[in-house]
Amino acid sequence: MDEPTSVLTPQAVESLFVTLRKLAADGCSILYISHKLEEIRALCESATIMRAGKVTGNCDPRRESASAMARMMIGADIQAIRPARPAAEARRERLAVRGLTLKASDIFGTDLRDISFSVSSGEILGIAGVSGNGQQELLAVLSGETTLASAETINIDGKPAARLDARQRRALGLCSVPEDRLGRGAIPSLPLTENALLTFNRDEVLRAGFIRFDTVRDFAERCIQQFGVLGGGPDALADSLSGGNLQKFIVGREVLQEPGVLVVAQPTWGVDVGAAVAIRQALLDLRARGAAVLVISEELDELMELADRIAVMAGGKLSPPIPRSEFDREAIGLAMTGRWEAPVPTTEAARVHST
Amino acid sequence: MLWLSPLLAIALTSVVALVIFAAAGRDPFSSLVRFLFSPLGDLYSFGELLIKAAPLILIAVGLSVGFRAGVWNIGAEGQLVLGVIFGGWVALNYGPSGAPWVLPAMLLAGAIGGAFWAAGPAFLKTRFNANEILTSLMLNYVAALWLSYLVFGPWRDPMGFNFPQSEPLAPAALFPIIIEGTRANIGIIVALLTVALSWVVLSRRLVGFELKVTGLSAPAARYAGFSARRAVWIGMLTGGVAAGIAGVGEIAGPLAQIFPTASPGYGYAAIIVAFLGRLHPVGIVFSGLLMSLLYLSGDVAQMSLGLPSAITGLFQGMLLFFMLAADVLIRYRVRWRRAVPALALEAAR
Numbered sequence: 001m002d003e004p005t006s007v008l009t010p011q012a013v014e015s016l017f018v019t020l021r022k023l024a025a026d027g028c029s030i031l032y033i034s035h036k037l038e039e040i041r042a043l044c045e046s047a048t049i050m051r052a053g054k055v056t057g058n059c060d061p062r063r064e065s066a067s068a069m070a071r072m073m074i075g076a077d078i079q080a081i082r083p084a085r086p087a088a089e090a091r092r093e094r095l096a097v098r099g100l101t102l103k104a105s106d107i108f109g110t111d112l113r114d115i116s117f118s119v120s121s122g123e124i125l126g127i128a129g130v131s132g133n134g135q136q137e138l139l140a141v142l143s144g145e146t147t148l149a150s151a152e153t154i155n156i157d158g159k160p161a162a163r164l165d166a167r168q169r170r171a172l173g174l175c176s177v178p179e180d181r182l183g184r185g186a187i188p189s190l191p192l193t194e195n196a197l198l199t200f201n202r203d204e205v206l207r208a209g210f211i212r213f214d215t216v217r218d219f220a221e222r223c224i225q226q227f228g229v230l231g232g233g234p235d236a237l238a239d240s241l242s243g244g245n246l247q248k249f250i251v252g253r254e255v256l257q258e259p260g261v262l263v264v265a266q267p268t269w270g271v272d273v274g275a276a277v278a279i280r281q282a283l284l285d286l287r288a289r290g291a292a293v294l295v296i297s298e299e300l301d302e303l304m305e306l307a308d309r310i311a312v313m314a315g316g317k318l319s320p321p322i323p324r325s326e327f328d329r330e331a332i333g334l335a336m337t338g339r340w341e342a343p344v345p346t347t348e349a350a351r352v353h354s355t
Numbered sequence: 356m357l358w359l360s361p362l363l364a365i366a367l368t369s370v371v372a373l374v375i376f377a378a379a380g381r382d383p384f385s386s387l388v389r390f391l392f393s394p395l396g397d398l399y400s401f402g403e404l405l406i407k408a409a410p411l412i413l414i415a416v417g418l419s420v421g422f423r424a425g426v427w428n429i430g431a432e433g434q435l436v437l438g439v440i441f442g443g444w445v446a447l448n449y450g451p452s453g454a455p456w457v458l459p460a461m462l463l464a465g466a467i468g469g470a471f472w473a474a475g476p477a478f479l480k481t482r483f484n485a486n487e488i489l490t491s492l493m494l495n496y497v498a499a500l501w502l503s504y505l506v507f508g509p510w511r512d513p514m515g516f517n518f519p520q521s522e523p524l525a526p527a528a529l530f531p532i533i534i535e536g537t538r539a540n541i542g543i544i545v546a547l548l549t550v551a552l553s554w555v556v557l558s559r560r561l562v563g564f565e566l567k568v569t570g571l572s573a574p575a576a577r578y579a580g581f582s583a584r585r586a587v588w589i590g591m592l593t594g595g596v597a598a599g600i601a602g603v604g605e606i607a608g609p610l611a612q613i614f615p616t617a618s619p620g621y622g623y624a625a626i627i628v629a630f631l632g633r634l635h636p637v638g639i640v641f642s643g644l645l646m647s648l649l650y651l652s653g654d655v656a657q658m659s660l661g662l663p664s665a666i667t668g669l670f671q672g673m674l675l676f677f678m679l680a681a682d683v684l685i686r687y688r689v690r691w692r693r694a695v696p697a698l699a700l701e702a703a704r
Contacts, residue, residue, distance in 0.1 A: 167580025168580065169580070180574075183572050184578050
């Protein structure tokens with residue numbers, strides 16, 4: 001099996017594991033491929049660790065700590081450094097969404113139902129949920145790919161923004177990273193320099209309306225250098241890069257524009273562990289510089305590592321956010337199935353935090 | 356590899372030309388040489404080549420702006436006709452005054468006419484998402500009928516023995532000749548200036564990048580905040596303006612009069628020119644010259660090879676066909692697979 005749990009809730013993972021253990025007990029051999037170390041430790045009796053196409057170690061995962069295995073996997077310590085949050089009085093609301101309801105334009109889409117939340121400076125809000133519960137629609141509404149009729153529904157730094165397109169929102173300081181890299185976040189047949197121009201095209205890049213290609217190129221080189229993008233430099237075509245390197249480039253492109261608000265979908269999807277750590281660190285650093293960061297992810301572990309608060313999306317609705325001190329895999333997993341009103345004990349507390 | 360496909364298309368078209376000449380009982384090689392090179396024999400013919408290339412290049416450059424963004428304006432022929440009508444109106448009414456502003460006013464009027472005719476499909480596309488290929492194409496016939504009405508009716512030359520044609524245009528309404536002894540006029544300069552201008556705008560200004568992104572990937576354009584509607588308007592209007600000016604160039608140039616058929620299909624041929632030139636302004640200069648040569652060669656075919664001049668349309672069509680085929684085959688590999696037996700499908704389930 002190759003990464004079988006990537007779209008499952010924690011409860012579903014648990015029942016999958018029960019089935020797998022039963023199969024193994026009946027004498028079936030199971031080869032299980034995953035980059036989620038906790039799963040390997042919970043499930044497997046022996047593990048082979050690979051890095052860059054080579055075997056780097058063998059161990060019994062039940063006896064090894066996750067960090068020791070991670071070290072074998074990437075050759076270094078992987079824990080991202082989590083800078084302290086700015087003091088409460090220094091925080092201000094940077095992204096606010098109020099009463100967002102939207103009928104899906106696609107017949108297979110999900111309607112968004114009465115979504116309200118806010119993200120303040122120096123904060124990462126995580127949005128968890130099983131794929132297809134309205135995350136894509138929410139991202140499009142936030143990034144400006146979908147515009148709304150009433151401008152007040154979305155506020156960026158207090159300015160109504162729901163009617164603005166993506167470029168106008170970027171001028172207000174909202175950048176976004178879409179979940180599909182090729183064909184949305186980057187154009188496969190264009191070199192990285194021109195892919196940098198895709199979103200890095202504000203006034204400083206233009207001289208009397210003409211593109212300053214040297215400035216764009218410098219910027220692309222900065223993305224490549226600071227985010228360790230391997231594969232050919234600024235003239236390499238986007239589709240010649242590996243998924244992880246392209247993702248680093250796209251995240252770099254958005255983060256280096258120093259947005260006040262960053263909306264990121266699946267920041268480390270299909271990305272190798274080393275790149276994932278670099279990307280997460282970049283998000284945490286951006287938070288420490290006072291930006292408001294919204295992370296939409298299907299990987300609960302990632303959100304629990306990054307987020308200050310986590311809200312859950314199910315059936316086009318968003319649960320009240322749960323603060324970091326009350327993170328609980330079980331409760332969040334249950335919420336992913338759409339049941340957060342009654343059984344989540346932290347609801348009251350969360351509501352206080354969310355306003 | 357893709358830059359090669361225009362050359363491949365030219366080579367394949369030549370091969371088919373050889374076959375056609377042989378099938379018609381002519382010596383294929385000498386016929387092809389005569390077909391291609393006799394129009395270039397003297398200075399006058401060279402002027403003719405330029406005169407026909409100018410509108411093709413001008414229109415193709417205008418169309419390529421839209422084509423880059425995936426805006427398929429097939430209505431250049433009608434937009435050209437509107438240029439003839441608007442520019443012709445200025446020429447007929449103010450040309451006899453001999454004022455120096457007549458010619459610039461004709462160009463401006465022609466541009467407005469072409470843009471006006473392109474605005475219809477652009478509006479229908481952006482407002483109702485109506486396919487611009489169909490709407491712009493159908494408007495070609497409407498435009499042709501309007502011109503016929505005018506030339507058969509109000510604009511008919513009273514001294515013209517009842518032929519459907521306008522009065523000859525006044526000298527003030529005609530393009531100056533730039534090469535003595537030929538009909539080559541200033542329209543060529545207009546076309547080359549358009550090439551230079553569009554090259555700079557498309558490669559150096561943000562709007563050129565916006566159009567390119569819109570054409571390559573609609574989701575990426577939306578993500579970047581480049582408006583698809585804006586691209587439709589820019590693409591359609593640029594094509595309309597260019598075609599309208601080309602229409603003025605016809606009546607102010609070689610025709611010097613307004614006829615019901617103002618264009619020998621330049622609006623359609625320019626589509627081929629644009630693609631053959633890979634939508635690049637400089638490439639379009641070369642493909643425009645080649646297509647112009649084919650027009651002249653059609654006359655050669657008729658006069659000295661005894662073949663119908665419709666052979667021009669045949670070769671133009673083949674060029675586009677072979678180039679599109681070459682593009683597909685360079686980009687994709689064709690694989691023949693045996694049909695999967697039903698039993699295997701059953702087993703796979």
